[in-house]
Amino acid sequence: MNNRKIAVGxxxxxxxxxxxxxxxxxxxxxxxxxxxxxxxxxxxxQTESDREEQWTTTLRPELTxxxxxxxxxxxxxxxxxxxxxxxxxxxxxxxxLIFNGTKEISQYFRIxxxxxxxxxxxxxETDMGPGLSLEDRFARADEYQREQVARLLFxxxxxxxxxxxxxxxxxxxxxxxxxxxxxxxxxxxxxxxSRRRSWDNExxxx
Numbered sequence: 001m002n003n004r005k006i007a008v009g010x011x012x013x014x015x016x017x018x019x020x021x022x023x024x025x026x027x028x029x030x031x032x033x034x035x036x037x038x039x040x041x042x043x044x045x046q047t048e049s050d051r052e053e054q055w056t057t058t059l060r061p062e063l064t065x066x067x068x069x070x071x072x073x074x075x076x077x078x079x080x081x082x083x084x085x086x087x088x089x090x091x092x093x094x095x096x097l098i099f100n101g102t103k104e105i106s107q108y109f110r111i112x113x114x115x116x117x118x119x120x121x122x123x124x125e126t127d128m129g130p131g132l133s134l135e136d137r138f139a140r141a142d143e144y145q146r147e148q149v150a151r152l153l154f155x156x157x158x159x160x161x162x163x164x165x166x167x168x169x170x171x172x173x174x175x176x177x178x179x180x181x182x183x184x185x186x187x188x189x190x191x192x193x194s195r196r197r198s199w200d201n202e203x204x205x206x
Contacts, residue, residue: 028067035060044087045127045140055086074101090123113205122196128189134172137189148188152181 037058043051062079081094099115127140138149150159150167153174157163175185 026067026069028065030063030065032061032063034062045136047136047139052087057084057086058082059084071104072102075099085123088123088126092123093121095119111205114203116202117199118201119199120197124195125190125192128191134175134185134189135168138168138171141189145188149185152184153178 037060039056039058041054041056044054045052059082060079061082062077064075064077066075067073075098077096077098079096079098083092083094084090085092095118097115097117099113101114102110102112104110128137132140138146141149146164146167147159149171150157150163153171154163154167157167159167175182
């Protein structure tokens with residue numbers, strides 16, 4: 001599924017939800033907002049020594065279009081998270097398009113649909129130095145990287161933040177016992193030369 005198919009699908013669903021015998025009393029609203037934040041972390045990798053501090057600036061524009069009729073409601077929300085890491089002078093982006101719609105077919109029957117599309121454009125990984133231990137690299141990894149490492153070395157758990165200390169305490173032993181996945185672990189917890197891009201789409205209907 002590509003971006004064009006997603007857009008066509010959303011348009012088709014919204015047209016169906018908006019179709020109604022009555023066109024009276026419809027209210028359509030367009031609203032927008034812009035927020036900005038500054039965050040400081042004195043020890044971004046939570047280490048006892050060689051602490052590194054970081055200032056991060058975030059900018060979040062958002063635009064929402066909502067339309068409410070006699071028997072249906074639809075809304076589109078587009079927003080972006082723009083992040084500037086001042087420590088490495090790098091910029092990361094996350095763009096989202098959210099759709100929600102409800103239509104009453106009869107007194108006892110209602111259709112609801114929703115779609116959440118997210119595109120992420122992350123900067124290259126540069127914090128995984130060759131002199132770092134496996135534990136240090138895991139500590140510096142982001143949430144997605146940690147989940148991928150846990151999937152390979154700890155298949156018995158569904159990794160979450162609550163499992164962080166357990167995985168950290170066992171990761172070297174599991175790594176040494178699984179030579180077949182060591183190259184993949186090193187790739188996941190290694191530096192990269194290109195930007196990290198991904199997209200995710202969640203659709204629901206009831």
